[in-house]
Amino acid sequence: xxxDTQGLQAPALNLAVRRFGRVNRVGFFSLYRRELxxxxxxxxxxxxxxxxxxxxxxxxxxxxxxxxxxxALGLPLADFVAPGLLMFAAGERAFSAxxxxxxxxxxxxxxxxxFMAPLTAGERLAAYAGxxxxxxxxxxxxxxxxxxxxxxxxxxxxAALVCFFLAGTxxxxxxxxxxxxxGRRWDHxxxxxxxxxxxxxxxxxxxxxTRGLPPLARAVIDANxxxxxxxxxxxxxxGVTETAPWPGLLLIVVLDLLLTVLVYRMFQRGWRVKx
Amino acid sequence: xxxxxxAVNWLGLWTLYVREVRRFAKVATQTLLSPLVTTLLYxxxxxxALGRSLPLLGGVTYAQFLVPGLAMMSMVQNSFANTSxxxxxxxxxxxxxxxxxxxxxxxELTLALAAGGLTRGxxxxxxxxxxxxxxxxxxxxxxxxxxxxxxxxxLMLSLIGILAALWAEKFDQMAxxxxxxxxxxxxxxxxxxSTERLPDLWRAVAHLNPFFYMxxxxxYGFIGHADGxxxxxxxxxxxxxxLLWLATxxxxxxxxxxxx
Numbered sequence: 001x002x003x004d005t006q007g008l009q010a011p012a013l014n015l016a017v018r019r020f021g022r023v024n025r026v027g028f029f030s031l032y033r034r035e036l037x038x039x040x041x042x043x044x045x046x047x048x049x050x051x052x053x054x055x056x057x058x059x060x061x062x063x064x065x066x067x068x069x070x071x072a073l074g075l076p077l078a079d080f081v082a083p084g085l086l087m088f089a090a091g092e093r094a095f096s097a098x099x100x101x102x103x104x105x106x107x108x109x110x111x112x113x114x115f116m117a118p119l120t121a122g123e124r125l126a127a128y129a130g131x132x133x134x135x136x137x138x139x140x141x142x143x144x145x146x147x148x149x150x151x152x153x154x155x156x157x158x159a160a161l162v163c164f165f166l167a168g169t170x171x172x173x174x175x176x177x178x179x180x181x182x183g184r185r186w187d188h189x190x191x192x193x194x195x196x197x198x199x200x201x202x203x204x205x206x207x208x209x210t211r212g213l214p215p216l217a218r219a220v221i222d223a224n225x226x227x228x229x230x231x232x233x234x235x236x237x238x239g240v241t242e243t244a245p246w247p248g249l250l251l252i253v254v255l256d257l258l259l260t261v262l263v264y265r266m267f268q269r270g271w272r273v274k275x
Numbered sequence: 276x277x278x279x280x281x282a283v284n285w286l287g288l289w290t291l292y293v294r295e296v297r298r299f300a301k302v303a304t305q306t307l308l309s310p311l312v313t314t315l316l317y318x319x320x321x322x323x324a325l326g327r328s329l330p331l332l333g334g335v336t337y338a339q340f341l342v343p344g345l346a347m348m349s350m351v352q353n354s355f356a357n358t359s360x361x362x363x364x365x366x367x368x369x370x371x372x373x374x375x376x377x378x379x380x381x382x383e384l385t386l387a388l389a390a391g392g393l394t395r396g397x398x399x400x401x402x403x404x405x406x407x408x409x410x411x412x413x414x415x416x417x418x419x420x421x422x423x424x425x426x427x428x429x430l431m432l433s434l435i436g437i438l439a440a441l442w443a444e445k446f447d448q449m450a451x452x453x454x455x456x457x458x459x460x461x462x463x464x465x466x467x468x469s470t471e472r473l474p475d476l477w478r479a480v481a482h483l484n485p486f487f488y489m490x491x492x493x494x495y496g497f498i499g500h501a502d503g504x505x506x507x508x509x510x511x512x513x514x515x516x517x518l519l520w521l522a523t524x525x526x527x528x529x530x531x532x533x534x535x
Contacts, residue, residue: 042447049454056462064325064468077324187305194309202316207324217323 020118028123031114035131039097040138047135050093051142054085058150061207072209073240082151083234084206089143090169091226094136095176095197098128099189102180111273121268125177125260132173133166140165154237160245161236167252168229172197174259181266181273204230210242225255280378287379288387295391299357306357306395307402310349314403317345321467335498338411343494344466346403350425351432351489354396355457358388358436363449366440371533381528385437385520392433393426400425413497420505421496427512428489432457434519441526441533460486470502485515 020027039046061077072080105111114124144153155161179192204226210218221227228248235241269275280287299306322338365371374384407413415421435457443449464486470478481487488508495501501508527533 042450045447045450045454049450052454053458056459060462060467061324063473064321070325072324081324187302190302190305190309194305194312199312199316202320207320213323 024119024123027117027119028127031117031119031124031127032131035097035101035128036134038101039131039135046093046097047139047142050089050139051146054089054143055146055150057085058082058147062150073242075238075240076152078151079238080209080234080240081207082147082153083237084204084230085147086140086143087165087168087226087230087233088201088206090136090140090165091172091201091229092197093139094132094169094173095179096189096193097132097135098173098176099180099183099192100176101128101132102177103183103186103189106180106273107185115270115273121264124267125264128177129170129173129260129263132176133169136169136173137165140169156239157236159236160232160249163249164229164232164236164245164252167249167256168226168233170256171225171229171252171259174256174263177263178259178266181263181271184272200224200226205242206230225252228252284378284380284383287377288383291374291377291379291384291387292390292394295357295361295388296394298361298391299395306353307399310353310399311402311406314345314349315406318342318407334500335414339413339498340469340494341467342404342407342411342413343497344464344490346400346407347424347428347490347493348461348464348466349403350396350400350429351461351486352457353399354392354429354432355436355439355453357395358392358433359440359443359449359452361388361391362437362440363443363446366444366533367446375530375533381524384527385434385524388437389430389433389520389523392436393429396429396432397425400429414499415497416499417496419496420492423509424489424493424496424512427516428493431485431489431512431516431519434516434523437523438519438526441523441531444532460484464490465502466490485511488512 058078058081061081065077070077102111105114119127147153175197179189183189183192203221204224205221210221210227213221228243228251231242232245232248232252235245265271318338318341321341326337362371365374379387404413439449439452443452463481464484465481470481470487470491473481482503488503488511491501491503492505492508492512495505
């Protein structure tokens with residue numbers, strides 16, 4: 001009978017299984033908060049930079065038009081383009097946030113912090129995706145403030161605007177997380193961004209109406225999910241649309257669900273993290 | 276026994292230059308292909324959004340007007356990225372000593388680093404022009420203006436990249452210079468529009484932007500039409516290159532933020 005047995009047993013009691021209930025709320029919010037803070041920490045790079053780049057697009061279009069009124073779908077070109085720029089700001093940020101977070105932690109070996117913590121795959125996915133979408137929305141808000149003097153930013157259909165914005169940003173956040181799991185080096189991130197995300201974003205009818213384009217270009221744009229997101233946001237902001245908005249939203253939501261399942265599996269298996 | 280190098284350490288100069296070139300050539304998808312894709316997208320977007328509604332500018336289509344400006348934007352951004360990233364990463368990771376320790380003078384360091392950035396800028400420009408000319412006929416009016424502006428502009432941004440990287444101590448600061456100085460100046464340089472369309476005041480402001488002369492003269496080399504004065508362009512670029520060269524050489528010589 002050693003005298004220190006009691007001393008050893010006392011802390012062991014504290015290390016007993018913790019009870020969280022069904023959801024580990026503290027863990028979820030901690031991870032969400034960590035992700036969001038790291039995403040807004042380098043605000044010059046991540047928030048002001050994209051807003052400024054979008055402002056450049058707007059200014060250049062305005063100046064290039066000179067005094068003439070270039071109209072698209074009956075809207076002034078600036079008003080036509082603004083919804084796409086806002087979506088681009090949100091989507092690019094959400095994508096980069098997710099991809100850089102996972103990739104950086106993998107390369108630095110600190111992703112173990114996330115995979116060791118008592119969180120389920122669903123909680124991890126929700127925290128990451130939530131933080132990415134949040135920072136995307138912040139980027140869009142800053143971009144909106146910067147574009148305000150140059151375009152009329154109205155709200156015609158609030159429900160449609162919110163649904164399309166959330167669904168579209170989530171889509172790109174999930175893509176970013178998937179790309180983060182897939183990538184092993186920085187140039188993998190650069191490649192997905194430069195050869196997938198940016199082309200899809202730009203070739204989405206963001207800058208011009210697709211009516212009157214050559215058939216091949218129309219087919220390419222019709223096959224691009226972001227086209228429906230941007231068209232839907234434009235519907236939410238101006239009431240003008242090229243396609244029927246609600247079937248477009250259904251398509252985006254279905255894609256969101258498919259990607260959620262895919263990324264959930266990645267978190268569950270630790271694809272290219274544990275394997 | 277000390278090695279004798281002569282007046283110029285040619286071997287060291289060449290070695291550092293080759294390292295700078297291999298740095299970007301190794302990740303060519305990121306450093307050459309990605310800028311090309313971006314330029315082609317810009318070309319497509321702007322000619323689709325505006326091409327049909329704008330009148331011909333200087334007797335060429337809007338797409339032909341755009342190409343030299345877009346190519347020049349890409350060249351200068353890549354020249355800047357090459358020298359600035361090389362030095363900032365080396366400073367932060369501590370391997371800057373690899374270029375400070377060898378027997379290279381300040382002039383040799385400046386030359387090798389700037390030449391690396393120049394090489395990347397010219398390569399990006401060449402790739403862009405060749406790729407675009409596969410499906411869009413590009414006239415060539417003056418080889419002299421085309422080449423002079425290509426070299427002078429890439430060199431200028433290579434030097435600015437070195438200066439910015441000497442100053443910056445963190446990646447954030449570098450990103451700030453890129454986002455708030457280089458990107459706006461290159462976007463608002465007349466790459467996308469003729470400055471003749473601007474109101475008088477803004478035209479005067481635009482003509483104060485050195486990036487304007489890079490693009491204007493380079494475009495003159497292709498389409499034979501310039502918005503501003505060609506002579507002023509040659510003088511501005513030559514003077515800027517010489518002054519920046521001297522400033523860079525001086526700061527490296529003093530070891531500004533490089534040596535304690």
